[in-house]
Amino acid sequence: MRAVLKKTVSIFAIVFSIIIFPAVAGDLPISFDLRDVGGINYVSGVRNQQGGTCWTHGAMAAMEGNLLMTGNWTAAGETGEPNLAEYHLDWWNGFNQHNNDDIKPPDGAGLTVHQGGDYRMTAAYLSRGEGAVRDIDAQSFDTAPARYDDSYHYYYVRDIEWYQAGYDLANIDLIKTKLMTGGVIGTALCYIDQYIFWNGCTFYQPPSDSNDPTHAVAIVGWDDSLQTNPAQYGAWLCKNSWGESWCDGGYFWISYYDKHCGQHPEMGAVSFQGVEPMPYDRVHYHDYHGWRETFDGITEAFNVFEAVGNEALQAVSFYTALDAVNFTVKIYDRYEGGQLLDELFSQTGYIEHTGFHTIDMDSVISLPRGDAFYIYVSLDNGGHAYDCTSDIPVLLGADYRTIVESSARPDESFYRYPGGAWLDLYDYNNSANFCIKALVVEQSMRVNPSDAYESEGPTGGPFTPDSKTYYFVHKYAAPIKYEISVTEGVDWLTLTGDVSGELNPYDTATVYVEINANAASLCQGRHVAEVYFKNLDDSLDNTSRPVELIIGTPRTEFAEMLDSDPGWTCEGDWEFGQPSGGGCGIASWGCDPVGGYTGDYVYGYNIDGTYPAHLPPTSLTSHAIDCSSLLKVHLKFQRWFPTDEIAIGYVQVSTDYENWTTIWSGYDSYNISSWTEANYDISAIADTQATVYLRWVMDAHNSVNPFGGWNIDDIEIVAIYDSNQTPTAIDETEDDLIPDAFELSQNYPNPFNPATRICFDLARRAEVHLDIYNILGQRVAVLVDETMPAGRHTVQWDGRDKSGRRAASGIYFYRLKAGEFTETRKMLLLK
Structure with missing residues (x-):
C-alpha cells in the first residue's frame, strides 16, 4: 500500500532567480557577451583539454555557465568559480571500453577512452545521476577516478534542450534568448586543421561541405555586425578548450552560416538548464545509455520499477523527440491482466523544446521497500525515446564509429499503439528500454560516510585516526526511535554523541566512534569490531559500519638478499649472476651495474x-x-633499470600464479641508471594470503636504442605480523582430553622463514618457560614466561630477538621448562 503525500520543501532548498535581461523582452542586442553583462562574468575559465575530450569540455562549460547564471554554485556553499570534472564524464559515461554496465564483464568493448563522445552520451551520464561532480572530486586523465565517493558533490541537470537555428536562421533568436537566460550553450564544428575553414580566429564551414562535426566548443555570445568568410555578417562568440594561449585568449568566432554550429540536430546548440546540487538519493532507470533511438507512431509507454528502500517518489524524467509536446504522467500501483490499475497520481503539462526534461510531481508518492510501481508517460507528438544497442554516429574528437551494446530484460518497458494492447518492448528489441526514469528520495535511515573506520599505530598507541564521525538522517513523515551500539565484548571502542533517542525527519544525528585507552593493551595484529545503527521502528533499516584497528610496526618479514641463487623461475635471458657493467647502449649509456646493491649478485635480464x-x-x-599472517604488506627491492621510452618493464603480483596484478609499469618512469629503492603497497592483494608470487617482466616493442634493462637486488616483504590471529593456546578438540604427559614437539615448519610454530603438552598446570637460544648458548628470545593450565598449547616465534630485530639465519635451540620437566629441540632459520 502506498501513501500520497502533500509535497513539502526538501531539506536542502536553494533559492535562485534566472537572469532575464531586459533585451529578451523586446529586440535582441546586436552583440552580446556573457563575459561582461553589466560588469558580471557568467563564463567559467578557459580549460586546456587532454586527448579527445572536447565534448566533455563543451558540456561542462555550459553547465558551469548555468551555475553562474542561477547562482546555484555559490548558494550550495562552493567557493571560486564553478569547475566540474570533465574526465569523470570521460571515464564513466558508460559507452567506452573502461565501463559499460550493460555488458558482462563491463569493460573491453565500446569506444576508446579519451577518443571522443557527444552530447547525447553526456545526457545519459547526467540523467542517471552518475555525475556531474566537481573538478576537485574526481578529475583524473591518466587513471580513472573513483566512480562514486561519499565526499563527492554531485550536480543534477533538470533540463537539456536541443535547438536548431535553421539555414534561413528563422530560429536564431531562440538560441540567442536561451543564451541570455540559461547561459553558455554547447555546440560543435568541423575542425580539420588550422587552415581549412579558418580566417584568422573566425571559422566558417560551407553547408555544401560533407564533413561531420569533429570538435565541441561552447557559445558564449554573438555579434550581428561581424563579417565572416562568406562575406556575410553575424557570428557566434565561442570558448574553446585549448588553453588561453590559443587564438584570442582561448576564444574565437563561428559564422551564423556555418554548416554545424547552431544547426546540427544533436550537436549544434545544446543548453544545460537548471543545474543544481543533486536533490535525489536514487534514480531508477532501465535506459543506461539514454536516448539512442525514437519509437515513432506511439504516444503511450510505461516503465516498471521496484523500490529499493522506503522511498518517496518526487519527480519523473523523460525525453521529447520534437518541439511542442503535451504530456501526461501517471503513477500506478499494479499491472495485471494487461491493464494498469490503482492510479496513484496524474499530472499533465506542456514541453516547448526537444530534449531531456525533469517533471516535479505535484504530490509525493510514498513507496514501501520492495514494492513495484509503474510510471506511465503519454506524449502527443514525436514518439518515445528509447535506449538500445546502437552505432555511435558522431564522435567528437575521434575519426571512427563503433557499436555500443545495451541490454534489457522482459517486463521492464511497455508500449501500445492507439487503441491496442500493451506490448513488451523487449519483444520488439531485446536490448531496448524506454527513457522514463523515477527520481526518489530515500526515506530510510541513511548513514554517512559509507566506508569503514580504519586506524593503525604501534603497540601501545597512538593510533591514527583516533576517531571517526558518522552522520545519519531519515526522511520518513514521522520521527523514529534509534540506537547505536558496538560489537559486544569490544572494550577498546567508545561511542559518544547521539547514540540513542528519537530522530525527527530530515534532522541529522551524529555519533563519534573513538579508540579508547584500552587499545594500548591490545597485542600486535588486526582487531575488528562493528558499529551497529538500528532503527527501532523498522529493523529493515538497520545497518552497520566495520571498524579495523591494525597494531604494530612494519618490519621485514621476508628477505631475499640474493647472496646465493634462490632458484626462482627465469624465462628467456633472465638469469642470476654477477653483472660487470656491460649491456651499454648508445654512447656507452644505460649500462648494467657492477655487482649488486649489496654483495655481488643480482637477478637481471x-x-x-x-x-x-x-x-x-x-x-x-x-x-x-607465505603472507597468511601479514598485514599492510609492502614489496621493497632495489632496482637498476635503464631503458629507452619504447622498451618497458613492469612488476606484478599474484596469489594463484594465474591472475596477475600490475603494481608498477615502466610507463610511470624509466631510465633508472643507478640503484634506486622501489617500495609498493601490495596489501590489497597480499594481506593474509598463504601464497604470494612476485614477477618482474621485460618487454620491448621496436626499441630504437636498447640498453641494459632490469637488474634487481635485496627483495623484501615488509609488513605487520598478525599475532592476534595466532593463538597462544589451542583448545582441545578430542573430547577435551588432558595430555597424559609433558611433551615438546618439533617446530613446524622447519627449516623456516620468517616464522615457525612450537607446540607443547602440559599434563597439569605449571609455571612455563619457553626460550630460544643460539648456538653459543645465548638466550635470543623469551616466548613464554607464565603459569599455564594443563592442555595442548601452541606459540609462534616470528624470528625476532628480544630487541625486535630479525635474528640471523642459522641453528637455534628452543627449551621448554614446565615445573620439573625440561626438554630442548633444534630448529633451523633460513633466509
Whole structure:
C-alpha cells in the first residue's frame, strides 16, 4: 500500500532567480557577451583539454555557465568559480571500453577512452545521476577516478534542450534568448586543421561541405555586425578548450552560416538548464545509455520499477523527440491482466523544446521497500525515446564509429499503439528500454560516510585516526526511535554523541566512534569490531559500519638478499649472476651495474648485455611467499633499470600464479641508471594470503636504442605480523582430553622463514618457560614466561630477538621448562 503525500520543501532548498535581461523582452542586442553583462562574468575559465575530450569540455562549460547564471554554485556553499570534472564524464559515461554496465564483464568493448563522445552520451551520464561532480572530486586523465565517493558533490541537470537555428536562421533568436537566460550553450564544428575553414580566429564551414562535426566548443555570445568568410555578417562568440594561449585568449568566432554550429540536430546548440546540487538519493532507470533511438507512431509507454528502500517518489524524467509536446504522467500501483490499475497520481503539462526534461510531481508518492510501481508517460507528438544497442554516429574528437551494446530484460518497458494492447518492448528489441526514469528520495535511515573506520599505530598507541564521525538522517513523515551500539565484548571502542533517542525527519544525528585507552593493551595484529545503527521502528533499516584497528610496526618479514641463487623461475635471458657493467647502449649509456646493491649478485635480464629491440613479455617469477599472517604488506627491492621510452618493464603480483596484478609499469618512469629503492603497497592483494608470487617482466616493442634493462637486488616483504590471529593456546578438540604427559614437539615448519610454530603438552598446570637460544648458548628470545593450565598449547616465534630485530639465519635451540620437566629441540632459520 502506498501513501500520497502533500509535497513539502526538501531539506536542502536553494533559492535562485534566472537572469532575464531586459533585451529578451523586446529586440535582441546586436552583440552580446556573457563575459561582461553589466560588469558580471557568467563564463567559467578557459580549460586546456587532454586527448579527445572536447565534448566533455563543451558540456561542462555550459553547465558551469548555468551555475553562474542561477547562482546555484555559490548558494550550495562552493567557493571560486564553478569547475566540474570533465574526465569523470570521460571515464564513466558508460559507452567506452573502461565501463559499460550493460555488458558482462563491463569493460573491453565500446569506444576508446579519451577518443571522443557527444552530447547525447553526456545526457545519459547526467540523467542517471552518475555525475556531474566537481573538478576537485574526481578529475583524473591518466587513471580513472573513483566512480562514486561519499565526499563527492554531485550536480543534477533538470533540463537539456536541443535547438536548431535553421539555414534561413528563422530560429536564431531562440538560441540567442536561451543564451541570455540559461547561459553558455554547447555546440560543435568541423575542425580539420588550422587552415581549412579558418580566417584568422573566425571559422566558417560551407553547408555544401560533407564533413561531420569533429570538435565541441561552447557559445558564449554573438555579434550581428561581424563579417565572416562568406562575406556575410553575424557570428557566434565561442570558448574553446585549448588553453588561453590559443587564438584570442582561448576564444574565437563561428559564422551564423556555418554548416554545424547552431544547426546540427544533436550537436549544434545544446543548453544545460537548471543545474543544481543533486536533490535525489536514487534514480531508477532501465535506459543506461539514454536516448539512442525514437519509437515513432506511439504516444503511450510505461516503465516498471521496484523500490529499493522506503522511498518517496518526487519527480519523473523523460525525453521529447520534437518541439511542442503535451504530456501526461501517471503513477500506478499494479499491472495485471494487461491493464494498469490503482492510479496513484496524474499530472499533465506542456514541453516547448526537444530534449531531456525533469517533471516535479505535484504530490509525493510514498513507496514501501520492495514494492513495484509503474510510471506511465503519454506524449502527443514525436514518439518515445528509447535506449538500445546502437552505432555511435558522431564522435567528437575521434575519426571512427563503433557499436555500443545495451541490454534489457522482459517486463521492464511497455508500449501500445492507439487503441491496442500493451506490448513488451523487449519483444520488439531485446536490448531496448524506454527513457522514463523515477527520481526518489530515500526515506530510510541513511548513514554517512559509507566506508569503514580504519586506524593503525604501534603497540601501545597512538593510533591514527583516533576517531571517526558518522552522520545519519531519515526522511520518513514521522520521527523514529534509534540506537547505536558496538560489537559486544569490544572494550577498546567508545561511542559518544547521539547514540540513542528519537530522530525527527530530515534532522541529522551524529555519533563519534573513538579508540579508547584500552587499545594500548591490545597485542600486535588486526582487531575488528562493528558499529551497529538500528532503527527501532523498522529493523529493515538497520545497518552497520566495520571498524579495523591494525597494531604494530612494519618490519621485514621476508628477505631475499640474493647472496646465493634462490632458484626462482627465469624465462628467456633472465638469469642470476654477477653483472660487470656491460649491456651499454648508445654512447656507452644505460649500462648494467657492477655487482649488486649489496654483495655481488643480482637477478637481471641479460646481465651483461642489452635487451633486444623486439621482446614479448618475458618474466622472472619468485617462489610462493607465505603472507597468511601479514598485514599492510609492502614489496621493497632495489632496482637498476635503464631503458629507452619504447622498451618497458613492469612488476606484478599474484596469489594463484594465474591472475596477475600490475603494481608498477615502466610507463610511470624509466631510465633508472643507478640503484634506486622501489617500495609498493601490495596489501590489497597480499594481506593474509598463504601464497604470494612476485614477477618482474621485460618487454620491448621496436626499441630504437636498447640498453641494459632490469637488474634487481635485496627483495623484501615488509609488513605487520598478525599475532592476534595466532593463538597462544589451542583448545582441545578430542573430547577435551588432558595430555597424559609433558611433551615438546618439533617446530613446524622447519627449516623456516620468517616464522615457525612450537607446540607443547602440559599434563597439569605449571609455571612455563619457553626460550630460544643460539648456538653459543645465548638466550635470543623469551616466548613464554607464565603459569599455564594443563592442555595442548601452541606459540609462534616470528624470528625476532628480544630487541625486535630479525635474528640471523642459522641453528637455534628452543627449551621448554614446565615445573620439573625440561626438554630442548633444534630448529633451523633460513633466509
